[in-house]
Every structure is written in C-alpha cells, then in structure tokens.
Amino acid sequence: MKQSQLFTRTRREAPKDEVAKNAQLLIRAGFIHKEMAGVYSYLPLGLRTLNKIIGIIREEMSAIGGQEVHLTALQDKALWEKTGRWSDAVVDDWFKTTFKNGAEVGLGFTHEEPLTALMKDHIRSFRDLPQAVYQFQTKFRNEKRAKSGILRGREFLMKDLYSFNVDEKTHNEYYERATDAYIRIFDRLGIGAKTYKTFASGGSFSKYSHEFQTVCEAGEDTIYVHEGKKLAINKEVLNDEVLKDLDLLRSDLSEKKAIEVGNIFTLGTKFSDALGLNYKDAEGKPKSVIMGCYGIGPGRAMGTIVEIHADEKGLVWPESVAPFAVHLIALFDEKGTVKKAANDLYAKLTKPTKENPNGIEVLYDDRDCGAGEKFGDSDLIGIPKRYVISEKTLKDDSIEMKDRVTGKVEMLSLGVL
Amino acid sequence: MKQSQLFTRTRREAPKDEVAKNAQLLIRAGFIHKEMAGVYSYLPLGLRTLNKIIGIIREEMSAIGGQEVHLTALQDKALWEKTGRWSDAVVDDWFKTTFKNGAEVGLGFTHEEPLTALMKDHIRSFRDLPQAVYQFQTKFRNEKRAKSGILRGREFLMKDLYSFNVDEKTHNEYYERATDAYIRIFDRLGIGAKTYKTFASGGSFSKYSHEFQTVCEAGEDTIYVHEGKKLAINKEVLNDEVLKDLDLLRSDLSEKKAIEVGNIFTLGTKFSDALGLNYKDAEGKPKSVIMGCYGIGPGRAMGTIVEIHADEKGLVWPESVAPFAVHLIALFDEKGTVKKAANDLYAKLTKPTKENPNGIEVLYDDRDCGAGEKFGDSDLIGIPKRYVISEKTLKDDSIEMKDRVTGKVEMLSLGVL
Numbered sequence: 001m002k003q004s005q006l007f008t009r010t011r012r013e014a015p016k017d018e019v020a021k022n023a024q025l026l027i028r029a030g031f032i033h034k035e036m037a038g039v040y041s042y043l044p045l046g047l048r049t050l051n052k053i054i055g056i057i058r059e060e061m062s063a064i065g066g067q068e069v070h071l072t073a074l075q076d077k078a079l080w081e082k083t084g085r086w087s088d089a090v091v092d093d094w095f096k097t098t099f100k101n102g103a104e105v106g107l108g109f110t111h112e113e114p115l116t117a118l119m120k121d122h123i124r125s126f127r128d129l130p131q132a133v134y135q136f137q138t139k140f141r142n143e144k145r146a147k148s149g150i151l152r153g154r155e156f157l158m159k160d161l162y163s164f165n166v167d168e169k170t171h172n173e174y175y176e177r178a179t180d181a182y183i184r185i186f187d188r189l190g191i192g193a194k195t196y197k198t199f200a201s202g203g204s205f206s207k208y209s210h211e212f213q214t215v216c217e218a219g220e221d222t223i224y225v226h227e228g229k230k231l232a233i234n235k236e237v238l239n240d241e242v243l244k245d246l247d248l249l250r251s252d253l254s255e256k257k258a259i260e261v262g263n264i265f266t267l268g269t270k271f272s273d274a275l276g277l278n279y280k281d282a283e284g285k286p287k288s289v290i291m292g293c294y295g296i297g298p299g300r301a302m303g304t305i306v307e308i309h310a311d312e313k314g315l316v317w318p319e320s321v322a323p324f325a326v327h328l329i330a331l332f333d334e335k336g337t338v339k340k341a342a343n344d345l346y347a348k349l350t351k352p353t354k355e356n357p358n359g360i361e362v363l364y365d366d367r368d369c370g371a372g373e374k375f376g377d378s379d380l381i382g383i384p385k386r387y388v389i390s391e392k393t394l395k396d397d398s399i400e401m402k403d404r405v406t407g408k409v410e411m412l413s414l415g416v417l
Numbered sequence: 418m419k420q421s422q423l424f425t426r427t428r429r430e431a432p433k434d435e436v437a438k439n440a441q442l443l444i445r446a447g448f449i450h451k452e453m454a455g456v457y458s459y460l461p462l463g464l465r466t467l468n469k470i471i472g473i474i475r476e477e478m479s480a481i482g483g484q485e486v487h488l489t490a491l492q493d494k495a496l497w498e499k500t501g502r503w504s505d506a507v508v509d510d511w512f513k514t515t516f517k518n519g520a521e522v523g524l525g526f527t528h529e530e531p532l533t534a535l536m537k538d539h540i541r542s543f544r545d546l547p548q549a550v551y552q553f554q555t556k557f558r559n560e561k562r563a564k565s566g567i568l569r570g571r572e573f574l575m576k577d578l579y580s581f582n583v584d585e586k587t588h589n590e591y592y593e594r595a596t597d598a599y600i601r602i603f604d605r606l607g608i609g610a611k612t613y614k615t616f617a618s619g620g621s622f623s624k625y626s627h628e629f630q631t632v633c634e635a636g637e638d639t640i641y642v643h644e645g646k647k648l649a650i651n652k653e654v655l656n657d658e659v660l661k662d663l664d665l666l667r668s669d670l671s672e673k674k675a676i677e678v679g680n681i682f683t684l685g686t687k688f689s690d691a692l693g694l695n696y697k698d699a700e701g702k703p704k705s706v707i708m709g710c711y712g713i714g715p716g717r718a719m720g721t722i723v724e725i726h727a728d729e730k731g732l733v734w735p736e737s738v739a740p741f742a743v744h745l746i747a748l749f750d751e752k753g754t755v756k757k758a759a760n761d762l763y764a765k766l767t768k769p770t771k772e773n774p775n776g777i778e779v780l781y782d783d784r785d786c787g788a789g790e791k792f793g794d795s796d797l798i799g800i801p802k803r804y805v806i807s808e809k810t811l812k813d814d815s816i817e818m819k820d821r822v823t824g825k826v827e828m829l830s831l832g833v834l
Contacts, residue, residue, distance in 0.1 A: 006483055007548040009539050033535050035489050036522070041535065050487075067424055070459040070467075073555065074572045085581040097514045097524065099571075100561045105453070107514065107524075118450050118458065122426050131424045138490060138555065144517045154516075155491045188671050357774060370513070 002346075003365040006030075007294040008043050010377045021218060022303035023149025024379050029380045031323075037153035038146025040299075045381065048323035050157070053298045054136055055322060056188045057159050060134060064174075066134040066161050071114055073138055075106035093141040098325050107140035107232070112293060115162050116271040123289065125280045134161035136298065148301040151218065151259060151385040161294040166279065167239045171290040175266065178294045182212055182262050187302055189320030191308055194233035198223050198243065205290075207245075207270025213258035218307045221260055221341060224253035233259070259304045267291040303379070309405075316383030316404055324363040327383035329374050331390035342366065342389045345399070345417065379404075387412075418743070419763075420782040425796045427462050438635060439639035439720035440566025442732050444685025448740075452561060455563025455571035457630075457716075462567065465740035467574070469714045471553055472578050473737060477598045481591075482552040483578050488531055490555055492523035493715040496530040500691040501581065508574075522611045524557035529710060532579050533688040540706065542697045543583050547591060551578035553715065567720040568635065578711040583696065586709040592683065595711045599679050601628055606718055607735030608725055612678060613649035615640050624662070625654070630675035635724045638677055641670035649675070663721075668707045676721045684708040726822075732799030733821055741780040746791050748807035759783065759806045762816070762834065796821070804829075 010013055015034055018024050023040065026032045031046030042050055048398030058068070080086035086106070088094055095107040108114070115133060123129065139158045145155055163178070165171040179197065186195040191214050198211040213223045213232055222235040226248055233242055234252070243250060270286035272278065278286045302321070309316040319325065326349065330342035342364070349358040363383060365374050388400040398411045424449030431576035435441050435511055439455065443449045459467055474777070475485070497503035503523070503661040505511055527695030534548060540546065556575045556588035563571055578595070582588040591790065600629070603612040607630050615628040630640045630649055639652040643665055650659060650670070659669060689695065695703040726733040736742065743766060759781070767776040780800060782791050795803055805817040815828045 005482070005484075007536070007545070007550060008538050009545075011538070028537075035531060036491065036493050039489050039491045041489050041531070042482045044486060047487050048486055065422070067422075067461045068464055069461060072456050072572050074453065074557070076453050090795050095514045097512045100559055114458070119424070121428070121450070121688060122424050122447075128424070128426075133424060140491070142517055155489050166499070229619050232798045 004295070004367045006044060008045065010380050016387060018149070019147055019312065020149030020151065021183065021236045021301075022151060022306040025033055025306055025310055025362075025380075026150065026303075029315055030141070031315075032150065034182065036154075038143055038152065040150055040153060045323040046302075049317065049321050052303055052321040052323075052401055053189060054159070055302050057296055057298060058136075060188075061134045061159065061161055063131075064132065064177050064181045065130075069133055069135050071108070071111050071135055071137055072119075074108050075108045075114065076385065077104050077106065078115050078273065080106060080388060080417065081199050083113055083271060085090045085113070087104055093143060095142045102405075106291065108137075109139050109141045109294075110295075111135070111137065111160055111270045112162065112267065112291075112341070113275065114273045116277050116291070117307070119164060119289075120275070120277050121149055123277065123279050126282060126398075127163055129166050129279060129289065130170055131136035131164040132161060133164075134159060134294075138200070147212070148220065148303075150299045151307075152220070153299060156297055156299045158362055159296045159298060162292070162312075163292040164277075165292075166281070166287070167292045168290060171292055175264065175292055178264055179210065182296070186212060186261065187303060188320050190320060191261065191301070191304055194308060196223065196225055196230060198234050198260075199246065200234040200263070200285075201237050202266065203268065204270065209234065209263060209265040211260045212262035214261050214304050214308065215256045215258050216304065217257050218305050219257040219259040221258050223256055223258045224250075225256050228252070232256075250382050259300070259307070261301055261304050262294075262296040263296045265267040265292065267293055284329045295399070301348045310382070314380030315383045317384060319384050322382070322384050324383050327378050327381065327386045328362050328364045329388045330364070331368060331374070331377060331388065332368070333391045336387060338391060339366075341394055341414075345387075345389060345414065349417065361408065384404055387417075418780055420780055422782045423461060423780075425462065433560060436564055436568070437459060437566030437568065437720075438727065439568060439623065439723040442614070442797070443567065443720075446732055446799070448732075449567065453571075455560055455569065457567055457570060462740040463719075466734065467715055467719055468739050469738040469740075470606060470681065470718050471574075471576070473678070474489055474713055474715060475553075477602050478549075478551045478576065478578055478669070481594050481598045482547075483547065483549045486532075486550055488525070488528050488535075488552055488554055490524050490557065492525045493533065494523065496534050496692065496752070497523060500530055500531065500688060510560060512557045512559045519754055525532055525554075526556050526558045527575075527710075527712075528554065528577055529579065529684065529688045529708075531693045533694050536581060536706075537692070537694050540581065540696050542693065543699060545586055546581055546583050546696060546706065546793075548581045549578055549591070550581075551576060551711075557608050564633070565637065565720075567716045568724075569637070572717060572740050573714055573716045576713045576715060580709040580711070581694075582707045582709075587705060588683065588709060592681065592709055595681055595709070599681065599711070599713070602713065603629060603631070603678065603718075604657075605737050606722060606736060608678065608718070608721055611640055613640065613647060613675070613811040615649040615651050615664065615675075615677075617651040618654050618678070619683065620685065621687065623683035626680060626682040628677045628749075629679035631678050631721050631725065631727070632673045632675050633721065633724050634674050636674040638675050640673055640675045642673050643666075643670055645669070649673075670798050676717070676724070678689065678700065678718055678721050679711075679713040681711045682709065683823060684710055688750050727799070731797035734799045734801060736801050739799070739801050741778045742802065743777055743779045744795050744803045745779050745781045746803060746805045747781070747783060747796060749785070750786050751810045755811065756783075758811055762804075762806060762831065766834065 014024035134232040198213040223232040272289040431441035615630040640649040689706040805818040
C-alpha cells in the first residue's frame with residue numbers, strides 16, 4: 001500500500017486521558033481510535049494486525065477440530081435465567097437494553113447459554129459427539145473502570161471455543177489438545193517466551209482452571225512463576241495444598257505481574273444440566289454432555305504484544321502479526337530518479353511469486369515529506385523490516401535494510417530483492 | 418469437510434414461529450439458528466456462505482479505493498446530539514443502554530457520526546482527500562416487527578462505506594464509481610439480473626438517493642421498473658416530476674415487489690458541518706468535506722439469494738457464494754470398495770493444485786445413512802454440483818454429476834476429475 005493513500009496520520013501525543021501504554025502508542029501510530037473509555041475502533045493498520053492474530057488463532061482452532069460459527073450479541077433473558085446468570089447480583093457487568101415491546105434483552109459477555117441451547121438441535125446420541133465449536137465475536141462487559149487500553153475493553157473481540165464430550169476422559173484429552181494449541185498460538189504471536197500456563201481456581205467439575213499469563217508490568221494479575229517448569233500459579237489460589245498438588249516449593253517461585261491472554265475451563269455439566277443438553281449413550285440412556293470453554297481475546301493479545309515489544313521509539317511487531325512485512329521508504333531527489341527506482345522496487349516486491357502467492361506486503365512511504373518525518377513514523381509504526389532507497393543507496397544499486405528489533409543495518413543489492 | 422464431522426443436522430420442519438421462506442430453509446438446512454425474532458446466529462455452512470459474500474463485497478470496495486476499518490457498536494451520546502439524531506423522537510429504532518456510572522450509551526444503527534468525528538484526526542488539507550473508508554460491522558436496530566428472517570434483523574451485519582471529497586464534482590464521480598461497483602457485486606452474487614438501480618428520495622444535497630432493489634415477492638418495497646433501461650423508481654417518489662426528470666413514461670413501468678439490497682446516498686455536508694470535519698483548500702481557506710454513504714447488508718443479500726433461487730427441494734446457491742463447490746455423496750457398499758474410492762476421490766479433489774491453490778471445496782457425505790437421506794439433505798443444502806459415487810458408478814470407473822440448478826445429470830470418468 002502507498003502511504004500517501006493511507007488515510008490515517010501519526011500524531012506526536014496520545015489523548016491526555018489515555019494512560020495505557022498500548023493504547024497511547026496504537027493511537028499515536030494510527031492503529032486504533034478511542035471512542036470512549038474502554039471502547040476502541042480499529043483503523044486500517046490496526047485491523048490488518050488484528051486480522052493476522054485472528055488468522056493464527058483460527059488456524060490453530062481449526063487444527064483441533066473447531067467448527068466456526070457466529071452467535072449474536074443480543075441475548076435472550078429466558079436462557080440466562082435457567083442458569084441463574086441473568087441477575088445483576090450474580091453477573092455485575094451486564095449491559096442490558098429493551099425491545100420496543102418492553103422486554104429486556106442482554107448483550108452477551110460470553111456465550112455458554114446460547115450455544116448450549118443451540119446444540120440441543122444437533123446433538124442426540126453419543127455418535128454426534130465429540131464436537132468443538134468456536135467463534136470470533138464481540139463481547140460487551142460493563143466494566144466499572146477501563147484504563148488498560150485494549151487490554152480490557154467494554155466492547156472487545158473474543159475467540160471463544162466450547163467443547164462437547166461424552167465423558168470426563170475424552171473431555172480431559174481434548175483439554176490437553178486445546179492447551180497445546182494455546183501454547184502454539186502464543187508462540188506464533190511472539191509472546192510465547194513470556195507466557196506461562198497458570199493454575200487458577202476451578203469449579204464444581206475440576207479443581208483448577210488454567211490461565212495463560214504473559215509476564216508484563218502492565219498486567220492486572222499477580223502470578224507465581226516456576227521458570228524451570230514453565231508454569232505458574234495465580235496468587236488467588238496459591239496455598240500449601242496447591243503447592244503440594246503441583247509438587248512445587250514456594251521458594252522456587254517468583255512473583256510477577258502478568259496479563260491473562262487466555263483461559264481454559266472445565267465446565268462439566270453445569271450448562272448442559274441447566275439447559276437440558278443430553279445425549280443418548282450406547283444403551284440408549286440419557287446422559288449430560290461434558291463441556292469445556294477456551295477463550296482468547298485477539299485485541300488483548302494485540303495489546304500484550306505492544307506492551308512487551310514496544311520500545312521508546314514506538315511499536316515493534318513480530319513478523320507474524322505485523323501490518324506489513326516491509327516498510328519501503330523513498331528519500332526522493334529532485335530529478336525523479338529515486339521515485340522511479342522506488343516505484344519499480346515496490347512493483348517488484350508486491351508482485352505475486354511462487355514463494356509469496358500474494359506478493360510481499362509492503363507499506364511504501366511515497367509521501368512528499370522529509371526524511372526525519374518518514375523515519376520517525378516508520379519507527380512508530382514498527383514494521384519489522386525497513387528498506388530505505390535514496391540517491392546515496394542507488395549509487396551502489398542497493399537499498400539499506402534496517403531491522404526494527406535489532407536496529408542492525410545492512411546494504412542489499414537491488415538485484416537480489 | 419467430512420459431513421460426519423459437521424455438527425449441524427438438517428431438519429424436516431422449521432420453527433413454527435418462523436414465517437419467512439429464507440429463514441425457514443436456512444434453519445432447516447442448518448445454516449442459521451434463530452435466537453429471537455430478528456436475531457439469527459450463523460452456523461458453519463451459513464458462515465461459509467456469509468464469508469463468501471463478504472469476500473466479494475470486500476474485493477469490490479477495495480477496488481474503488483476503500484480502506485477497511487472496524488468501528489464499535491457502543492456509541493457516544495455526545496456525538497449523536499450534535500447531529501440531532503440521539504433523540505428517540507427522531508430515530509425510533511435505537512437500542513440504548515447505560516454504563517455503570519449511569520451515563521447513556523447507544524448501540525450503532527449506522528456510523529456516520531463516529532466516523533466523521535474520527536476523520537477529524539486525519540483530514541487537514543485538500544491533499545488528504547479524497548478518502549473512502551468502509552467496514553463490515555454489526556448494526557442494531559430496534560425494529561417493532563421482525564418477520565422477514567435475515568432480510569430484516571434487529572442485529573445484522575452491514576458493509577458501510579463512507580466517501581470524503583473536496584467538492585461536488587469529485588463526489589459525483591466517486592458516486593458513479595460506487596454505483597458501478599454495486600452493480601458488479603450484485604452480478605457476482607447471482608442476483609444481478611433481477612436487481613435494479615432505483616431512484617429514491619434524496620436529501621438536502623441531492624434530489625435523489627439510489628437503492629438497489631431486487632425484484633422478489635418477499636420484498637417489503639414497491640418499485641416501478643423500466644426493463645429496457647434497467648432502472649426503477651421507488652413508489653415513495655413516483656410522480657410526474659420524477660418521470661419527467663428521468664424521461665420515462667408511466668405506461669412503460671411495471672409495478673414490482675422488491676428487496677432493497679443496497680443503497681447509496683449523497684450526504685453532502687450534513688455530518689461534516691455538524692461535527693466540524695473541514696479541510697483547508699489550496700488558498701488555506703476552511704471548507705466542509707462532502708460526504709457520501711454506501712450500504713449493503715451481507716446477511717440481507719444472503720436472504721435475497723435464498724428467496725430468488727431456492728426451489729421446492731431446498732436452497733440453491735450460485736457457485737460464487739456456495740458453502741462448498743462440490744457435494745460428494747458416497748453410497749457405501751458392504752465390501753468397503755465405495756468407501757475407499759470415495760476417500761481417494763475426496764483426497765484428490767481437495768488437494769491444492771495450480772488452478773485451485775486451496776483445493777476444491779468439497780462437502781463429503783461419508784455418513785452411515787441411506788441414499789434417500791443423503792440426497793434429500795443434499796437438495797436442501799443446495800451445493801451447485803453433486804458427485805455421487807456408488808457401486809454402480811464404479812463399474813464404469815466414474816461418478817454421476819448432477820447440477821443443482823438445472824438438474825442435468827452426466828457421468829464423469831474418475832480419471833478426469
């Protein structure tokens with residue numbers, strides 16, 4: 001894409017009321033726009049990165065048998081009354097509204113109830129199981145405070161997968177597959193090294209749930225990390241019994257602030273019992289379906305990537321989620337020589353090839369502005385590779401390549417690009 | 418995809434409270450699920466078709482310079498007060514809710530206000546224009562009645578593009594480009610032949626707006642069609658003056674029921690004036706940006722395709738939006754010969770090739786059920802090409818191919834597939 005056509009501009013200062021580093025940088029770089037506290041729109045660069053995160057999660061969910069659906073935000077009160085979760089006394093972050101006829105309707109903060117009810121149309125017998133169903137869908141949570149940028153929104157995208165199994169054994173096997181998929185996702189997003197499978201409070205059907213916590217000062221959670229075993233315990237459940245369960249010594253753990261980038265939970269029969277999701281076993285006897293749920297917020301993951309990788313100059317994107325792979329910066333001369341060479345190089349790089357069937361994704365800074373502005377914007381936007389083409393580099397028939405992470409600079413011959 | 422793994426099942430009857438043909442068939446075929454009146458979730462087959470519709474619209478919006486964003490559903494009351502559209506007396510289909518601090522917040526039924534406000538951060542001078550910005554985003558409309566299935570939802574996906582130009586001339590040129598893009602979209606969706614550019618009521622800045630109306634008995638609108646000129650007039654504006662403007666005779670027009678599948682509208686400076694979206698011209702003088710808006714509902718388009726193409730046996734999808742290209746139906750024998758041949762064929766068809774880098778999209782009915790059920794489900798689901806493989810066809814090393822639209826049957830040698 002030619003940067004002269006991109007409608008967003010960078011800015012020197014973030015809005016004064018924005019205190020979160022992730023939102024400050026993303027707003028300054030033109031990736032997001034703040035509508036209200038905890039409510040952010042995605043602009044072209046931000047949407048490109050968000051969609052790459054979604055793409056990675058989708059691949060991994062599909063690889064563990066997930067079938068994609070899209071449920072609605074509007075929620076039927078009757079379903080939530082069956083599980084006791086309609087009341088504001090039980091769930092305090094509902095947004096609710098009313099139909100013209102005065103009937104109350106909720107805005108989904110999660111989707112166990114409607115999906116469990118939906119599955120009743122499709123699951124009859126043990127032959128219809130196991131199933132895994134997921135979606136990328138907007139959740140609404142009426143948070144009292146929202147000061148963490150896109151780490152905690154009042155409206156945000158969530159990938160939520162729900163598993164349906166005949167018994168605990170097959171459920172547990174799926175839970176492990178999902179755990180492995182989550183580890184792969186965070187690795188691919190470039191936050192794997194700092195992300196720990198974390199033991200957290202369970203429910204009636206399992207002693208623990210698991211969170212995936214990324215160590216980061218901006219995190220709202222406190223965890224106790226065992227580096228050697230690459231696992232952690234959420235402060236909320238840290239006690240002697242848990243240490244014994246996990247065969248850990250308190251002295252081997254270090255306290256860290258962390259961001260919960262994912263969580264997985266054994267629901268057991270809580271929802272299937274309340275909403276009547278049964279199957280007939282091989283003897284024809286009705287049994288409750290065993291459920292699990294598995295969440296990742298793509299926006300929160302994006303915010304976490306920013307918090308971990310950004311530096312004093314701006315955003316720094318891992319290749320897997322960068323809005324573009326290459327930032328081509330042309331320092332135009334008056335004769336037009338650089339413009340011609342840069343246009344040619346842009347055409348060459350973006351051309352489909354066998355290795356890159358869609359061409360290389362290039363943001364081409366073809367704007368009529370100074371080198372300082374171009375370099376500053378480039379650092380702020382954080383594309384992994386910067387190619388600079390100028391009168392000087394053209395003397396050697398080359399470009400100057402700079403790595404955004406390492407800052408390493410090398411000259412590359414135009415012929416090999 | 419193997420049909421034995423697809424979690425949805427077809428059903429003989431639609432819910433009793435569902436009166437719309439599109440929703441009845443889509444529910445029976447397992448494409449959608451009714452949550453409440455006017456509120457439908459998309460299941461795997463339905464989401465595949467919806468995503469193909471989105472893909473076609475995205476390509477065409479990108480081709481006319483559209484840059485994709487994603488705005489929020491939650492809407493800031495203050496912005497809408499500036500344009501006078503917050504009041505329920507002015508806009509009667511708002512859904513509104515409240516933050517924990519008691520402040521009111523709306524659920525977007527359209528996005529002129531927030532996008533105009535957002536663009537103020539990015540447009541300064543005539544050099545920053547023109548721009549075209551679009552999104553696929555969920556709209557909420559508190560409709561009194563919702564009996565048309567996915568043709569009119571209380572929650573539905575909308576593609577809305579907004580254009581920003583320096584003057585009327587460049588605006589009008591863009592408006593024509595968008596018109597052409599819309600015509601291409603409806604052609605590609607398989608409803609072009611029945612879709613008419615329709616003159617409808619304008620606003621302060623243009624005498625007419627334009628709707629794209631697809632002739633169909635299920636439509637809520639009445640239009641007057643001129644077949645020869647491939648255009649129409651909405652009943653709401655049909656009068657002598659309009660006939661004279663368009664150089665048409667009343668007697669050449671025929672009255673039809675139609676579905677409004679798209680609309681384009683010159684907004685002029687209504688929103689830019691109210692919200693202060695200005696640019697500086699070449700002399701440095703501030704001027705109001707000229708805006709236009711351009712909407713298509715991908716769900717409504719999907720419902721329209723159903724209404725127009727479905728037959729007494731079920732859904733009929735044009736190739737461009739079918740959930741799969743081929744429905745492979747295996748009629749298993751006891752020896753397992755058919756199963757082996759069908760598995761091989763499925764592997765061969767879905768394998769990436771030069772022509773089909775992602776392989777052919779095949780729904781493979783590998784279920785252990787009778788031929789009658791398989792054929793009935795296949796007709797209901799409506800995939801364009803059906804390949805039947807059985808003991809009988811294997812005697813000739815072939816499959817039987819049936820076209821869902823024409824019903825034409827031919828034998829194809831396994832060797833050529």
